[in-house]
Amino acid sequence: MEMRERIMDAAEARLRAVGYAAMSFRDVAADVGVKSASVHYHFPTKEDLAESVVERYAARQFAALNAAVAGEPSPARRARAMVDLHLGAFAAGRRICLCAMLSAESVGLPERVKQAVSVFFDACLLFLQECFEALGPERAAIRAAGVLAALQGGLLLAAAARDEAHLERAAAAAMALAVGATI
Amino acid sequence: MEMRERIMDAAEARLRAVGYAAMSFRDVAADVGVKSASVHYHFPTKEDLAESVVERYAARQFAALNAAVAGEPSPARRARAMVDLHLGAFAAGRRICLCAMLSAESVGLPERVKQAVSVFFDACLLFLQECFEALGPERAAIRAAGVLAALQGGLLLAAAARDEAHLERAAAAAMALAVGATI
DNA sequence: GTCTATAATTTGATAGAC
DNA sequence: GTCTATCAAATTATAGAC
Numbered sequence: 001m002e003m004r005e006r007i008m009d010a011a012e013a014r015l016r017a018v019g020y021a022a023m024s025f026r027d028v029a030a031d032v033g034v035k036s037a038s039v040h041y042h043f044p045t046k047e048d049l050a051e052s053v054v055e056r057y058a059a060r061q062f063a064a065l066n067a068a069v070a071g072e073p074s075p076a077r078r079a080r081a082m083v084d085l086h087l088g089a090f091a092a093g094r095r096i097c098l099c100a101m102l103s104a105e106s107v108g109l110p111e112r113v114k115q116a117v118s119v120f121f122d123a124c125l126l127f128l129q130e131c132f133e134a135l136g137p138e139r140a141a142i143r144a145a146g147v148l149a150a151l152q153g154g155l156l157l158a159a160a161a162r163d164e165a166h167l168e169r170a171a172a173a174a175m176a177l178a179v180g181a182t183i
Numbered sequence: 184m185e186m187r188e189r190i191m192d193a194a195e196a197r198l199r200a201v202g203y204a205a206m207s208f209r210d211v212a213a214d215v216g217v218k219s220a221s222v223h224y225h226f227p228t229k230e231d232l233a234e235s236v237v238e239r240y241a242a243r244q245f246a247a248l249n250a251a252v253a254g255e256p257s258p259a260r261r262a263r264a265m266v267d268l269h270l271g272a273f274a275a276g277r278r279i280c281l282c283a284m285l286s287a288e289s290v291g292l293p294e295r296v297k298q299a300v301s302v303f304f305d306a307c308l309l310f311l312q313e314c315f316e317a318l319g320p321e322r323a324a325i326r327a328a329g330v331l332a333a334l335q336g337g338l339l340l341a342a343a344a345r346d347e348a349h350l351e352r353a354a355a356a357a358m359a360l361a362v363g364a365t366i
Numbered sequence: 367g368t369c370t371a372t373a374a375t376t377t378g379a380t381a382g383a384c
Numbered sequence: 385g386t387c388t389a390t391c392a393a394a395t396t397a398t399a400g401a402c
Contacts, residue, residue, distance in 0.1 A: 003385080018291035021205035024377065038386050040379065096287060100336075103343035104279060104287040108201035114343075121343050135366075142366050145340065145349050146356020150329055153283075153336030157328065160286035160297075160304050166328050173329020177356055180365045183318075183326050186367085207395065221368050223397065 004042050006032050012053045016095040020050055020105050020113070047110035050102070054116040057098045061085060062123060075131040079147065079178035082128060083171050086151040090167050096155040124148050131178070143177055150174040187225050189215050195236045199278040203233055203288050203296070230293035233285070237299040240281045244268060245306060258314040262330065262361035265311060266354050269334040273350050279338040307331050314361070326360055333357040 010031035014023040025036040025046070032039075043049035068081040089097055099120045106114050128144035135143065154170025176183050193214035197206040208219040208229070215222075226232035251264040272280055282303045289297050311327035318326065337353025359366050 019202060019204060019288050021202060022288070022291050025379085026377080034385095035387060036378085037380085037388080041385060044379085046378065095290075099343070100339055101287050103339050104284050105202050105205070106343055107278075108205050117343055121340055125340075125349075139366055142352045142355050145337065145352035146333055146359070146366070149336030149340055149349075149353035149356070150333040151336065152339055153332030153334065154328065156283055156286050156335055156339070157304055157308075157332055160282070160289055160300055166308075166332075169325045169328035170332035172325050173332070173360055176329070177360065177366065182363045182365065183322055183329070183360065208397085209395080217367095218369060219396085220370080220398085224367065227397085229396070 003032075003034075003038075007039055007042055007049070008053050008056060011049050012057060012098060013093070013095075015050065015053060016093070016098050016101055019101050020046075020109060023050075025049075047112055050110070050113045051116050054098065054102065054113060054120065058116070058120040058123065061089075061120075062127075065127065075134070076179045079128060079131045080175060082124070082131075082147065083151060083174055083178070086155060087167065087171055090155055090158060090164065094159070094162070094164075096159050097152060100152045100155060121148070128178075146177045147174045150177065186215070186217075186221075190222055190225055190232070191236050191239055194232050195240060195281060196276070196278075198233065198236060199276070199281050199284055202284050203229075203292060206233075208232075230295055233293070233296045234299050237281065237285065237296060237303065241299070241303040241306065244272075244303075245310075248310065258317070259362045262311060262314045263358060265307070265314075265330065266334060266357055266361070269338060270350065270354055273338055273341060273347065277342070277345070277347075279342050280335060283335045283338060304331070311361075329360045330357045333360065 007028060010028045011023065014028055014031070025039050029036040029039045039049070043052065065081055065085055068084070069078045072078055086097065099117045102109060102113060102117045106117065125144050125148060128147055129140045132140035132143045150170050151174050154167040157170065158164050158167035173183060190211060193211045194206065197211055197214070208222045212219040212222045222232070226235065248264055248268055251267070252261045255261055269280065282300045285292060285296060285300045289300065308327050308331060311330055312323045315323035315326045333353050334357050337350040340353065341347050341350035356366060
């Protein structure tokens with residue numbers, strides 16, 4: 001199963017850089033050093049490939065997140081782990097979140113890919129809502145959406161301007177929201 | 184100059200729905216009721232078309248924004264106009280911001296399009312920074328980035344889940360950031 | 367200005383040899 | 385499992401008639 005992983009690595013990088021529509025089997029194959037027919041052997045269709053990449057991405061992000069907050073009861077520090085996850089995602093390659101890219105394209109996306117993206121965001125929101133549950137469901141939902149939106153939007157702004165400062169500022173604002181502070 | 188505008192309308196809708204890579208001259212032409220060669224007559228290349236659409240979009244958004252805040256001295260109400268602009272952008276068509284879509288794709292975008300997108304975001308940030316200038320440049324920059332990121336990210340979340348509630352929550356968080364309130 | 371026709375390239379996907 | 389070869393479709397863009 002090593003080739004499958006290498007193909008998914010290349011596909012994930014392409015997806016985060018240029019999106020679903022502009023990612024081609026030939027480019028992914030070339031990145032890995034094989035021919036496009038070999039990629040089709042492992043992933044029959046483009047939808048299969050993208051779906052697998054999103055599911056692995058979500059599993060990996062939440063494995064890192066859960067490892068970072070294992071045994072951590074402080075809501076503020078748990079929320080900070082989510083912020084750090086997004087800061088790290090940009091630092092490694094200056095790319096936006098895979099699911100932010102696919103979410104932007106979602107109208108033209110195959111159904112299973114769309115759903116995998118939706119599952120990831122729902123899990124992010126659920127994680128954050130649990131951080132804020134002491135506030136009651138309504139306020140927790142607002143804080144969770146505000147924090148996640150600020151992080152995803154911060155990645156977008158940083159990518160557009162090719163300036164990490166935008167992300168750092170958005171992340172600072174997200175943390176202020178998370179702990180109920182003012183800027 | 185009416186056909187030019189109709190082509191740009193169709194191109195803008197396609198860009199916001201499926202992005203630059205997946206927008207084709209044939210689809211845009213079909214939307215307008217002409218052939219793709221006619222689109223090429225008005226806009227020689229895809230880059231020309233997208234650049235014109237982004238510039239018109241930016242001009243239109245800021246015309247609406249400036250009209251909404253004309254003679255309005257209150258920073259909070261000026262910031263709210265920016266929030267309302269984004270709420271309205273989603274309400275009309277359930278689509279994300281044109282520049283958020285293109286920003287996600289920015290790695291694979293022609294240079295002039297990339298720059299037009301960057302100009303739009305810079306103008307948005309400048310508008311917000313001026314709202315918050317009483318706080319000093321550093322805090323104003325954080326608030327501005329936080330508000331814009333929350334709005335753009337909120338659009339993204341709402342589009343992914345096809346649920347406007349995510350945007351409304353993110354917008355509420357953005358307003359809290361803007362006025363220095365807590366949620 | 368808009369059309370038909372077409373060039374040149376790229377794409378997702380398949381068949382079949384090895 | 386990977387390859388070569390290929391298909392059918394779609395793409396951006398241009399030439400030239402009307």
